[in-house]
Amino acid sequence: MPRISFSRRQTLLGGAALGAALCVPALSRAQSRPLITHGVMSGDVAHDGAVIWARADREARMKVEWSTTESLSDPRTVPGLAVGTPTDFTGKLALTGLPSDQDVFYRVTMSDLADNTLSEPVLGKFRTAPMGNRDVSFVWSGDTAGQGWGIDEDRGGMTTYATMLSHRPDFFLHSGDTVYADGPLKEEVELADGTIWKNLVTPAKTKVAETLDEFRGQHLYNYTDRNVQAFNAAVPMISQWDDHEVTNNWYPNEVLAADDRYTVKSMQTLSARAARAFHEMMPTRQTLAEPMRVYRKVSYGPLLDIFVIDMRSYRGDNTANTEEGGTPFLGPDQLAWLKREMIASTATWKVIASDMPIGMMVRDGDAAMENGANGDGPVLGREQDIAAVLSFIKAAGIANTVWLTADVHYTAAHHYSPDRAVFQEFEPFWEFVSGPLHAGTFGPSDYDNTFGPEVRFAKHPEAGQANLPPSDGLQFFGKVDIAADTGVMTVRLMDSADVELWSVELEPKTV
Numbered sequence: 001m002p003r004i005s006f007s008r009r010q011t012l013l014g015g016a017a018l019g020a021a022l023c024v025p026a027l028s029r030a031q032s033r034p035l036i037t038h039g040v041m042s043g044d045v046a047h048d049g050a051v052i053w054a055r056a057d058r059e060a061r062m063k064v065e066w067s068t069t070e071s072l073s074d075p076r077t078v079p080g081l082a083v084g085t086p087t088d089f090t091g092k093l094a095l096t097g098l099p100s101d102q103d104v105f106y107r108v109t110m111s112d113l114a115d116n117t118l119s120e121p122v123l124g125k126f127r128t129a130p131m132g133n134r135d136v137s138f139v140w141s142g143d144t145a146g147q148g149w150g151i152d153e154d155r156g157g158m159t160t161y162a163t164m165l166s167h168r169p170d171f172f173l174h175s176g177d178t179v180y181a182d183g184p185l186k187e188e189v190e191l192a193d194g195t196i197w198k199n200l201v202t203p204a205k206t207k208v209a210e211t212l213d214e215f216r217g218q219h220l221y222n223y224t225d226r227n228v229q230a231f232n233a234a235v236p237m238i239s240q241w242d243d244h245e246v247t248n249n250w251y252p253n254e255v256l257a258a259d260d261r262y263t264v265k266s267m268q269t270l271s272a273r274a275a276r277a278f279h280e281m282m283p284t285r286q287t288l289a290e291p292m293r294v295y296r297k298v299s300y301g302p303l304l305d306i307f308v309i310d311m312r313s314y315r316g317d318n319t320a321n322t323e324e325g326g327t328p329f330l331g332p333d334q335l336a337w338l339k340r341e342m343i344a345s346t347a348t349w350k351v352i353a354s355d356m357p358i359g360m361m362v363r364d365g366d367a368a369m370e371n372g373a374n375g376d377g378p379v380l381g382r383e384q385d386i387a388a389v390l391s392f393i394k395a396a397g398i399a400n401t402v403w404l405t406a407d408v409h410y411t412a413a414h415h416y417s418p419d420r421a422v423f424q425e426f427e428p429f430w431e432f433v434s435g436p437l438h439a440g441t442f443g444p445s446d447y448d449n450t451f452g453p454e455v456r457f458a459k460h461p462e463a464g465q466a467n468l469p470p471s472d473g474l475q476f477f478g479k480v481d482i483a484a485d486t487g488v489m490t491v492r493l494m495d496s497a498d499v500e501l502w503s504v505e506l507e508p509k510t511v
Contacts, residue, residue, distance in 0.1 A: 034060045034110040034119040039229035042236040043283025047100040047129040053283040059084040060110035062091035088216045101130035124233040130301035133484045139164045140173035141477035142406025146180040147440030150199035158438040160475045160496040161227040172235045175406035176242030176355035179218035181209035210264045212273045219281035239282045242355040246274040249364040303482045305347040321369035326384030354405040359453030360445040373448045390426035399509045406435035410443035410460035411476035411493045414453045421452030434478035440467035441474040457502040
């Protein structure tokens with residue numbers, strides 16, 4: 001599969017090099033051909049369709065061909081899409097009418113709008129969701145290029161993506177912090193062992209993101225990594241966002257008055273730009289009713305429905321989170337949607353893809369709380385929305401719910417039970433945490449007893465250690481396998497070296 005690679009110096013000087021090239025009076029036809037700059041991606045795969053993403057280096061027409069044979073000798077062609085400056089030359093095309101449970105091979109080319117010159121094609125593949133019963137396997141994690149740890153090509157780049165690819169999963173659930181828009185990179189970082197971490201640095205990664213182009217550049221930075229490009233071309237993605245797509249611990253009504261890194265102080269402005277960049281740079285399905293909406297359901301056959309939720313866009317302010325009347329977290333529309341879709345689901349397993357864990361206490365400074373947990377005791381603040389979901393699941397008799405998340409930069413398995421909880425109107429359930437994919441490693445967190453979490457497994461740095469680099473090996477992902485014959489879900493917590501750290505088999509319950 002063709003790909004483009006950049007040295008650190010080439011990337012930094014790319015803009016100047018392009019300007020110089022435009023001054024050359026005569027370019028060969030091959031040199032003047034359009035480029036697909038950052039590989040290809042597929043996402044939000046259904047039993048009969050998928051979304052395909054690519055980016056050109058100029059105004060062009062994006063052409064996608066697909067076939068169920070790898071040779072693509074007799075492909076079907078999707079009507080083309082003109083891409084240009086309004087979307088930073090990115091395009092998303094929806095494939096429809098695909099056969100279910102089939103390997104689909106696709107080819108993307110870009111045609112120059114001025115003279116119809118064609119780019120080199122870039123190839124990708126995915127498998128459509130089944131309509132019948134078959135084994136399902138997928139991976140999940142979060143947190144890419146955070147805390148100053150970018151692409152060090154001498155260390156192989158973002159290698160956890162290569163490890164996940166070796167499992168050939170049906171799809172990848174990216175649980176948020178897909179980028180670190182608030183995390184500028186230094187070219188070199190001295191490590192504890194005396195060696196130097198050498199970041200590839202692009203212009204967008206030299207400061208916090210504020211403009212739309214700077215937010216776009218956060219995503220494009222990750223896509224320059226060869227491991228990420230290979231993974232994206234072979235594994236469809238279900239993506240969600242959390243805080244670092246905008247800035248750390250953000251909430252909609254925040255004003256960044258005290259943060260001197262930002263000239264744009266309005267969180268409404270920053271989050272609107274970040275949301276647009278997120279959807280431009282991800283193969284997400286969007287709706288006209290709410291084009292920037294992240295929450296959605298992705299069905300993957302009779303064994304699995306994934307409910308992607310958004311704990312960021314509709315929340316109230318970050319306070320001590322102890323309001324007796326509650327404060328918004330999911331918001332009323334999303335909460336109603338989740339209840340409606342879960343009760344309508346006929347899938348054996350209902351995975352709630354959450355961008356934050358439930359029982360871990362994540363703080364925002366000394367006095368405020370970042371997620372739902374706020375200390376031992378009854379349901380208060382944002383916990384009201386979690387309690388509403390859990391009590392609804394029990395009252396509606398919805399079986400086999402599992403929560404998957406990331407955010408806290410270590411891996412853990414949590415079992416929740418009313419026997420240990422202050423709030424008791426729910427059925428026992430599991431929550432599994434993984435990450436980071438390629439970021440600093442932290443932990444452990446404190447827990448509160450509102451919903452009765454019990455830590456069955458955790459792996460994190462030793463006490464007193466924080467922001468460990470990816471080269472220390474504490475990078476994590478999770479793998480889920482659902483057996484068609486028994487319906488058993490096996491959850492494995494893995495590290496970047498592909499070592500299985502812990503696993504559990506979950507028997508499905510019948511209602």
